[in-house]
Amino acid sequence: MSGKLTRRHALMAASLSPTLAAPPSLAQSSATQAWPAQPIRLIVPFAPGGTTDLIARLVATPLQERLGQPIIIENRPGAGATVGSLLAAQAAPDGYTLVLSNIASHGISPTLYPNMRYDAVRDFSHIALLTLNPSVFVANPRAGISNMADFARIHRASPRGLDMASSGAGSSNHLLIVRMGQILGREINHIPFRGAGPAMTAVIGGQVPLMSDSLPSAASHIRQGSVRAVAMSSAERHPSFPDVPTLREQGYDLVTSSWFGLSGPARMPQPVVERLSREVRAILATAEVRARFAEIGGTPGEFSPEEYAAFVTAEVASWAVLVRESGAQPD
Structure with a gap:
């Protein structure tokens, strides 16, 4: 049989299977040029009400205006932010599923959870660093703790030590609590919640006296x-x-910062990654967003996709040392 594809053969193939008529590369290029043509899902791997959720909504509102498509926020908390992050890693890399990557899911959990089912670097397209911000220890006003001297005194005098909440196991605030207990010479009782919102509610209500929060x-x-x-x-x-x-x-002598960024599944089309990066960096440069970040205590990021990917790689290595030294375990 001749190896040549005649015009008649081509027309027959097109009529029988239209999806095979165009080469996949051309179909993908066309889809990329049309992106976004439908709503975008943004997975937040923590419960509503915490820092991750707050940052997601602060950036998502102007981003959907710039892209011309709704951005639907989907909270998927659990297991040190790995539940929602795994969902994102397993999604189609078409630009319609994104995730709020963060210090827990992409910095600490890779070491804290030895059987984690995703690689924080290889399984994601890292797009932009959104913000860096410190943690703060807060107390219920009726707990009698105004400073760290009060904290240390009450912790050492209490029969079982102080309880201290965080947004969950594997968060930077969890490790900060572990490290603080080591410095004080007595373990602080870590009380993990499914997000910073529920933890803060417990502190305000007096169920837990203290919290380490972003x-x-x-x-x-x-x-x-x-x-x-x-x-x-x-x-x-x-x-x-x-x-x-x-x-x-x-x-x-404890100095730490948590961070939040925007990522998607690995192998996202490069034009989509670059478009998202440009739009996000433009949003972070606006006076309105910078003022809002300053109000809540965050510093906007300025990384390119390549710089953010390198940053995540360095964070995994850096936190691996701290996780092992702390002896922290998933709750």
């Missing part, structure tokens, strides 16, 4: 006086909260 999710509660800020994990006092002393000021 500053953006705690900021409004501090300003309202529903919780008392005890210490900040930044190297220096935060300009938005100049009255809150750092841990270092109070004799504890």
Whole structure:
């Protein structure tokens, strides 16, 4: 049989199987050029009400306006933010599923969870760093803890030590609690919640006296006086909260920052990644968004996709050392 494809053969093939008539590369190119042609799902791997959810909504609103398609936020908390992140890693890499990558899911959990089912670097297209921000220790105003001296005194005097909440096992705030207990010479009882929102509700209600939280999710509660800020994990006092002393000021050499970014499944079309990167960086440069980040205690990111991927790679390596040294275990 001749190896030549005649015009008649081509027409027959097209009529019998239209989807095979165009080469896959051309079909993919056409789909990429039309992106976005439908709503985009943004997975937030924590419960509503916490920092991750707050950052997602702050960026998603202007992003959907710029893209011309709705961005549907889907909260999928659990297991150190790995449940929602795995869902994103397994999604089709077509640009219609994104995830709020963060220090828990893509920095700490790769070491904390030895049987994790995704690779934080290889299984994702990393698009943009959204924000860096410190953690803050907050206390119920009736707990009698105004500073770290009170914290240490009450913790050592209590028969079972202090309870301290966080947004969940595997979060940077979980490890901060573990490390603080090591410095004090007595383990602090970690009380994990499925997100910062439920944890903060428990502290305000008096079910748990203390919480280690990311500053953006705690900021409004501090300003309202529903919780008392005890210490900040930044190297220096935060300009938005100049009255809150750092841990270092109070004799504890602990300096940490959490981070949040935008990622998608591996092998997303490069034009889609570049479009998202451009749009997000433009949003982060606006006066309105920068003012909002300053208000809640966050610093906007400025990384390209390549820089953000390199940043995530470095974070996995850095936190691996800290996780092993701390002896932290999933709750």
